[in-house]
Amino acid sequence: MRTPMSVLRLPRGPDPNSRGFDPDSPRFIALCSTTISSSTDTETDSVQIGEEQCARSMLRESFLRTLIAMTNKQVQFYMYERVKVNAVFVASDIDVLNFQVSDLQTPIGVQKEALLRCQDVILYSFDL
Amino acid sequence: MFLLKGVLSIQAQSTLSNTFNLQFVFCTETKVSMAMRQTPLTCSGHTRPVVDLAFSGITPYGYFLISACKDGKPMLRQGDTGDWIGTFLGHKGAVWGATLNKEATKAATAAADFTAKVWDAVSGDEVLTLAHKHIVKSVNFTQDSSCLLTGGNDKTIRIYDINKPEAEPQEITGHTSAIKKALWCNNDTQILSAADDKTVRLWDRTSTAVVKQLSFDMSVSSMEYIPDGEVLVITYGKTIAFYNALSLDLIKTVDAPASIHSASLHPDKDFFVAGGDDFKLYKYDYSTKEELESYKGHFGPVHCVRFSPDGELYASGSEDGTLRLWQTEVGKTYGLWKCVLPGEFALFHIEH
Numbered sequence: 001m002r003t004p005m006s007v008l009r010l011p012r013g014p015d016p017n018s019r020g021f022d023p024d025s026p027r028f029i030a031l032c033s034t035t036i037s038s039s040t041d042t043e044t045d046s047v048q049i050g051e052e053q054c055a056r057s058m059l060r061e062s063f064l065r066t067l068i069a070m071t072n073k074q075v076q077f078y079m080y081e082r083v084k085v086n087a088v089f090v091a092s093d094i095d096v097l098n099f100q101v102s103d104l105q106t107p108i109g110v111q112k113e114a115l116l117r118c119q120d121v122i123l124y125s126f127d128l
Numbered sequence: 129m130f131l132l133k134g135v136l137s138i139q140a141q142s143t144l145s146n147t148f149n150l151q152f153v154f155c156t157e158t159k160v161s162m163a164m165r166q167t168p169l170t171c172s173g174h175t176r177p178v179v180d181l182a183f184s185g186i187t188p189y190g191y192f193l194i195s196a197c198k199d200g201k202p203m204l205r206q207g208d209t210g211d212w213i214g215t216f217l218g219h220k221g222a223v224w225g226a227t228l229n230k231e232a233t234k235a236a237t238a239a240a241d242f243t244a245k246v247w248d249a250v251s252g253d254e255v256l257t258l259a260h261k262h263i264v265k266s267v268n269f270t271q272d273s274s275c276l277l278t279g280g281n282d283k284t285i286r287i288y289d290i291n292k293p294e295a296e297p298q299e300i301t302g303h304t305s306a307i308k309k310a311l312w313c314n315n316d317t318q319i320l321s322a323a324d325d326k327t328v329r330l331w332d333r334t335s336t337a338v339v340k341q342l343s344f345d346m347s348v349s350s351m352e353y354i355p356d357g358e359v360l361v362i363t364y365g366k367t368i369a370f371y372n373a374l375s376l377d378l379i380k381t382v383d384a385p386a387s388i389h390s391a392s393l394h395p396d397k398d399f400f401v402a403g404g405d406d407f408k409l410y411k412y413d414y415s416t417k418e419e420l421e422s423y424k425g426h427f428g429p430v431h432c433v434r435f436s437p438d439g440e441l442y443a444s445g446s447e448d449g450t451l452r453l454w455q456t457e458v459g460k461t462y463g464l465w466k467c468v469l470p471g472e473f474a475l476f477h478i479e480h
Contacts, residue, residue, distance in 0.1 A: 005167040005458055006468040011210030014173040014203065020214025021204075021252035027189040031233060031250045097217060119218070 019095060067092055075101075075126040077116060087114070089126070164459035164467070168425045171210040171451040175199045178445030180225045181432045183207055184232035184249075191437050192249070194235055195451055196226035202237050204228075204249060207436055208463040210443075210453050214252040218245060224280075225266045225309075229273040234290075236276055238264035244278045246290060256293050260286075266309045270316040277319060279310035285321055285331070300336045302329065309351045313358075313373050320360065320373065322348040328362060330376055340376045349404075350390040350432070357397060363388045368402050368412075382417045384410055390432045395439040399456065403430025403444050409454060425452055 070089045087101035104111040176198035184192040191207035204213045221240030235247040246256040264280035276288045285300040305325035319331040328342040352361040358373040368391040370379040386406035393400045411421040428447030435442045461467045
């Protein structure tokens with residue numbers, strides 16, 4: 001009668017709230033300097049990386065503020081295959097992969113609630 | 129083998145001038161039997177069948193495993209524990225092939241959305257999208273990660289320079305059916321491809337001409353290339369076949385009890401494992417071709433199986449949506465497996 005091999009624990013499964021790649025892991029800290037490939041190519045020094053980071057945080061903050069400003073407004077989405085739709089923007093998911101919209105005007109009718117895949121959107125515009 | 133009597137508490141001074149408090153918990157006089165039963169580790173997370181998996185080389189941070197899944201979300205895991213590290217998000221269709229470069233810094237995936245993508249395997253970010261004209265089935269990096277080989281349903285093998293992605297890829301045509309797998313071989317100077325046209329072809333990279341061709345009575349289900357020793361492992365029907373990768377001369381074939389979808393040869397070439405339609409994993413002795421063990425566990429056909437780079441475990445991916453990790457030597461303490469001796473004996477050591 002063979003004894004089953006003991007296991008310390010089960011393998012950890014995916015985190016339902018994030019896509020992983022923990023930035024605090026030793027591997028990430030050691031191997032990820034900046035995420036702009038041009039910086040790593042030209043071997044920018046720490047001052048330039050600092051400036052780059054400032055610019056990036058400013059841009060990110062502006063982007064997030066536009067998402068807030070867009071809430072409950074009519075937005076025109078220009079998408080691939082010459083698709084242009086109007087909808088009321090409700091929210092974005094954390095990774096900006098999907099936009100939740102209401103009253104999406106489509107050629108086959110108005111969709112009360114819908115999710116737009118951000119990858120399919122080329123540009124969107126709205127009036128402030 | 130251990131023989132112990134009574135309860136002992138020892139305080140010992142080690143050479144590193146740390147005092148250890150050794151406590152033997154629950155000792156009995158017992159002779160240890162080394163026959164342990166395999167306990168596979170199940171990695172959950174995918175919601176559809178797992179169709180391909182690949183290990184990286186051994187890096188300073190261990191080794192890694194990538195799994196391709198029909199749910200479109202390939203995952204990166206720590207190779208020795210199966211712990212999830214991250215999910216590569218971006219594909220819009222089933223992912224048919226996935227690979228990691230040796231250093232596990234880059235990943236590549238092949239999908240039904242007609243693209244192959246290259247990813248940063250540390251941050252999870254998408255680095256490149258390479259558009260194709262049909263479903264992409266296979267991706268493979270060169271040793272220096274500078275070029276990516278792709279193959280798929282448009283029957284064309286393509287070579288992309290990752291540093292110049294806008295440049296047109298080099299194309300190699302000839303297959304008359306969808307390509308299942310395309311692999312670099314012979315120090316990245318040649319390419320091996322297996323297609324639904326029931327052939328395996330060896331191509332010269334520079335001339336793009338066929339060097340040699342193998343024909344079969346049925347479609348090849350999988351192909352694995354072992355650079356060290358130049359061995360090619362091919363599966364078709366119930367057969368696992370081993371070829372010399374340079375000459376395509378047959379070394380040996382082994383028949384399994386059921387239709388085999390994938391097989392992998394141990395780095396030391398003493399064992400190989402195979403899995404297929406009957407949901408089981410089979411372990412064979414490579415020299416004697418003897419079936420050593422078979423393991424039940426998956427709830428669906430096994431689509432892919434690969435040995436880890438250190439040969440200590442092998443991973444299988446199944447129609448049931450899970451990956452399972454299996455010990456090569458059952459009973460050894462490795463990764464999450466811990467050898468706990470019968471009689472519930474455990475040794476603790478507390479460092480002061």
